[in-house]
Each structure stands twice: as C-alpha cells, then as structure tokens.
Amino acid sequence: MKRAANPTHDTPPEKLPRVGRGLGTVLWYNGRRQRGLVLCDDGEEMVIPSGGAVNRNMVPLTPSGLMHGTRVHLLPTLRNGTFTALSVRPAEPATQQGLTVGVDNQVNYRGDDRSELCAADVLDIGFLIGILDGHCGGQCASHVANSFPKILHDVYSFELGQTRGLETLSMARETELLRDVLRSACRAAERDLMQTASKGHWTDGTSATFALLAHGFDDSTVPTVPQTQGVAKIFLAWCGDTRALLLHGKKVVPLSEDHVPKRKDEYNRVKAAGGKVLDFEGQLKVGRRDKYKEKKSSGAWKDLVWLDTTRSFGDIRLKAPHNIVICEPDVLVRTLAPEDWALVMVCSKVTAKMSNQDIGDLCKDYFSQGKDAVAVSQALSFAARKRGATGNLTSVVMRFGWAPFKPEFLQTGSRRSKHAAQ
Structure with a gap:
C-alpha cells in the first residue's frame, strides 16, 4: 500500500x-x-x-x-x-473547457476615433478585459488600456491592506470588496489620465467597459458548474455607450445601460452641470452651454465639442471648468448560472446598426455551427459593417466553455431587445 x-x-x-x-x-x-x-x-x-x-x-x-x-x-x-x-x-x-476569448478590433487610423483593448490575467483577482472606445483621437483610450490592469491590482492590494486579511472576510464581503475595487480603479485611472492629458494637452476621450471574471466563490446552492460547490462572477464597470450582453440560454440579457443624453437622468444631470443638449439630425449630443451661447450668434456653435455620450474617460474640455461629462462608472455584479454561456462586449458603432437580439442571434447561429469565439467576434464586426457601420469597430466574445451550448438555445423566444438583468 x-x-x-x-x-x-x-x-x-x-x-x-x-x-x-x-x-x-x-x-x-x-x-x-x-x-x-x-x-x-x-x-x-x-x-x-x-x-x-x-x-x-x-x-x-x-x-x-x-x-x-x-x-x-x-x-x-x-x-x-x-x-x-x-x-x-x-x-x-x-x-474541460475554460474561458475562450475572441476579439476583433478594426482600427481606422485615418479617422478621429481610435479603440483599444485591455486584457490581462490579473494576479490575485481574475481575468480582466475591456473595450476602450475612443473619440476625437486615441491617446486617452491607449493610455487607459495600458495602465488599467496595474491600477486595478494596486487598488486591490491597498483595499485588502485595510482589512484584517481575506481569510477574515465572508464570501459576500469579498464580492463587495472586488466590486468596490473595480469602481475605485476606474476613478483612479481617470485621475491618472487627467494628469497626463493636462500635461500633454490631450483633448480626446474614450468610453469604456471593463469586465472582470473571477471564480472560486464557495456556494453549493446553485453552482456555476453542476456537481461542484463553486461559482464564478462577472464584475462589470462602464462609462459611456460601449455595451455588454450576457447570453443566458436562448435569452439575450443586457448587463450595461448606455450613458447617453436621451436618458432622462443623464439629460437632467448634464443640464444641471452647465451642459447643453442639442439634436444633430436625430442624434442627441452634449456640449458646453457657455460656449454655445458665445458661438451661437456667429453660427460657429457646430464647431464646438459635441459628444454622443454623457460619461467618459478624458474629454478634458467638457470637465473643466464645468464637469459636464463625468467619469463615474456604473458597476454591476452577476453570479454566473449554469445557463450563462457567453458574454459579448461591443462598441457603440456596432450597436448603432445591430440590436441586442441581432447580436445574440448571430452568436447563437455561429456557435451552433461549431465556430470559435474569434470567428464569432469577426462575424459581429462584419455584420455591422455590412449594415453601414463605419470607422472603428470592436467586438469581444467570451465563451464560457464549461457551459454546453444546447440546441434549444436556437429557439426564437422573445423578440424583445431588452431583458432585465438579474
């Protein structure tokens, strides 16, 4: 023996x-x-x-x-x-299949918009991926993409140091810690960016969506993988109009809500902060009220900075002296269920041409044909381009390989483009 x-x-x-x-x-x-x-x-x-x-x-x-x-x-x-x-x-x-990630980042170097991807296995925490959807240039998007993983780890280490150690925390408190760390990391990244942008006279900005996937939470009630006792969680933070969708069985569940001026709460906040909202051929955009008044009589107001989004990293011209476009992220935490089989993140130019349901249906169709996550991400960008999308297009598809793709996922189900996030 x-x-x-x-x-x-x-x-x-x-x-x-x-x-x-x-x-x-x-x-x-x-x-x-x-x-x-x-x-x-x-x-x-x-x-x-x-x-x-x-x-x-x-x-x-x-x-x-x-x-x-x-x-x-x-x-x-x-x-x-x-x-x-x-x-x-x-x-x-x-x-056993784990997480596979497919990305398609079609950078248009001749345009005013530049997108970047941020991806890293962050020590002690989990897998991080983000879309930085730049506008009016690409310096801010590139800076945040490069600096965010380290900032996230630094913030986590600091916040953990304020406790008596992870072993003293419950799993629920650990979840709260990671959620708060992601939010604080976005704020820290903005402070770091604004210092650099001020010195370099950068005037561009970027929307951003970050997804942190972490596992190892002990929960035997509804485990992510059947017949185990562990769950994985998505920690999502976003500023702007990049979008994250969860494919749950045959449903398409939007996890993020765009920060745009047509939202009543965002419209009211912009107005209260000294902003102006105007309609540009059916598209609401935000700018500075004082500059609008100054240029209105000369007819040069269209030459001012007008953004489709109400929250972003950078955009120093709309943050000083009036904090019109802010960088306060919304944060969401979702425990992955056995029926959650993919997470999709896309830039605003994709969602301008494809509904949430369109995106979900395309993913289901391609995965049912045995395509991998890379092929599906490329197909999303191609489909948006075919429908008239121009400029930078970025698509990210994360396939949770531990969740099998079932034939019933192809059933049409509800055609609504929005379902409430759980």
Missing part, C-alpha cells in the same frame, strides 16, 4: 491514503485566498490549504487556474490527524 508523505507510525489504517486519493475534482478553489476543496476519486473531500495548489494566486478561468470542475493530481498529506491536498495541479486540462 502506498503511504502518504511523512505519515506517523501510529496512523490508524482508516487514515492511510487509499487508491483514488491521488486524483480528484476541484469543488472550488479561490486563488485570492489560495484555499479550496477537492473531491477525491475515492469519494472523500480534502481541503486544499493555503499554498497547497501549484498555481497559488494565478486564477484564470481555465482548468490551469483550478476552476471548479477541474480534474487534478494531488498529494494527500497528513496534518493534525486529517489528510489535506497538497501539490494540487491540473491532471487532464483537455477534458
């Missing part, structure tokens, strides 16, 4: 490792806490203690990140009369 490493000589037979204890399935693993739980093939559960997993605090949403459901090798080790799982590492990564 193979014995565990360093067992005591008086270990009773029932405490000795049995066949099947060297292999198991992760029920949940939290890389931020570096702790988890594994179900051994012999039917026993073992705790993964701090430092017990080879990947430690690298927590991508892939089997190599020990996502719930991952098959693993492990070394049973006796501690205080109880076996724990050490040296936990993926055993059969090909047998």
Whole structure:
C-alpha cells in the first residue's frame, strides 16, 4: 500500500491514503485566498490549504487556474490527524473547457476615433478585459488600456491592506470588496489620465467597459458548474455607450445601460452641470452651454465639442471648468448560472446598426455551427459593417466553455431587445 508523505507510525489504517486519493475534482478553489476543496476519486473531500495548489494566486478561468470542475493530481498529506491536498495541479486540462476569448478590433487610423483593448490575467483577482472606445483621437483610450490592469491590482492590494486579511472576510464581503475595487480603479485611472492629458494637452476621450471574471466563490446552492460547490462572477464597470450582453440560454440579457443624453437622468444631470443638449439630425449630443451661447450668434456653435455620450474617460474640455461629462462608472455584479454561456462586449458603432437580439442571434447561429469565439467576434464586426457601420469597430466574445451550448438555445423566444438583468 502506498503511504502518504511523512505519515506517523501510529496512523490508524482508516487514515492511510487509499487508491483514488491521488486524483480528484476541484469543488472550488479561490486563488485570492489560495484555499479550496477537492473531491477525491475515492469519494472523500480534502481541503486544499493555503499554498497547497501549484498555481497559488494565478486564477484564470481555465482548468490551469483550478476552476471548479477541474480534474487534478494531488498529494494527500497528513496534518493534525486529517489528510489535506497538497501539490494540487491540473491532471487532464483537455477534458474541460475554460474561458475562450475572441476579439476583433478594426482600427481606422485615418479617422478621429481610435479603440483599444485591455486584457490581462490579473494576479490575485481574475481575468480582466475591456473595450476602450475612443473619440476625437486615441491617446486617452491607449493610455487607459495600458495602465488599467496595474491600477486595478494596486487598488486591490491597498483595499485588502485595510482589512484584517481575506481569510477574515465572508464570501459576500469579498464580492463587495472586488466590486468596490473595480469602481475605485476606474476613478483612479481617470485621475491618472487627467494628469497626463493636462500635461500633454490631450483633448480626446474614450468610453469604456471593463469586465472582470473571477471564480472560486464557495456556494453549493446553485453552482456555476453542476456537481461542484463553486461559482464564478462577472464584475462589470462602464462609462459611456460601449455595451455588454450576457447570453443566458436562448435569452439575450443586457448587463450595461448606455450613458447617453436621451436618458432622462443623464439629460437632467448634464443640464444641471452647465451642459447643453442639442439634436444633430436625430442624434442627441452634449456640449458646453457657455460656449454655445458665445458661438451661437456667429453660427460657429457646430464647431464646438459635441459628444454622443454623457460619461467618459478624458474629454478634458467638457470637465473643466464645468464637469459636464463625468467619469463615474456604473458597476454591476452577476453570479454566473449554469445557463450563462457567453458574454459579448461591443462598441457603440456596432450597436448603432445591430440590436441586442441581432447580436445574440448571430452568436447563437455561429456557435451552433461549431465556430470559435474569434470567428464569432469577426462575424459581429462584419455584420455591422455590412449594415453601414463605419470607422472603428470592436467586438469581444467570451465563451464560457464549461457551459454546453444546447440546441434549444436556437429557439426564437422573445423578440424583445431588452431583458432585465438579474
């Protein structure tokens, strides 16, 4: 009989490792806490203690990140009369699909708008991806895209340092911490950007949507992957009119709501801040009221800065001296259910030509043909372009490989373009 490493000589037979204890399935693993739980093939559960997993605090949403459901090798080790799982590492990564991401960023360098993508496995936190949909240039979009992952990690480290440690926090409080960190990171990125923009005399700006996907939350009630005890969560933050949609079964669920002047709350806020809202051939845009009055008599008011969006990073001309266009993100947290199989993020030029349902139907059609996330993201941009979209087009498709695509997802269902986010 193979014995565990360093067992005591008086270990009773029932405490000795049995066949099947060297292999198991992760029920949940939290890389931020570096702790988890594994179900051994012999039917026993073992705790993964701090430092017990080879990947430690690298927590991508892939089997190599020990996502719930991952098959693993492990070394049973006796501690205080109880076996724990050490040296936990993926055993059969090909047998389980994790997160796959497809992006299509068609940059038009000759135009006034420049979009950028931001993507990183952020140590201790999870997978981050963002669309920076620039306007009036591309300097702000590029700066935020490059700086945001580090800013996010710095803010997380600082906020965690204000607690007595992650182990003292409940899973609910950890969720609140990550939500607040994402919001604070957006504010910090804006402060950093405005300092640079002021020195460099940058006058452009960018809408942005950031999605942070994190797993390892212990919840056996409705796990993201059936027959496990873990859930993954989407933490979403956005400023402007880039859009995020969740594909839930056959439904298309909008997670974000555009910050545009046709929204009554945004319209009222802009007016109260000293802004002016005008109709440009059916498109409402915001600008400065004082500059409008100054230029109105000469007819040069159309030459002023007018934006389709009411929130953005940058756009210093609409933030000083009047804070008309703000950078206060909306933040949403959603626990992924087994029926959630993809997240789609697109720029405003795509949604100007395609409804939410159009986007969802195209994704379902292509995935049903066995296409991958890259092909689907390219198809979205191509479809928008075919319908008349011009300039920069950016599409991101994230396929949650642990959620199977079912034939019933192709059923038409409701044709409404909006469903309430859960």
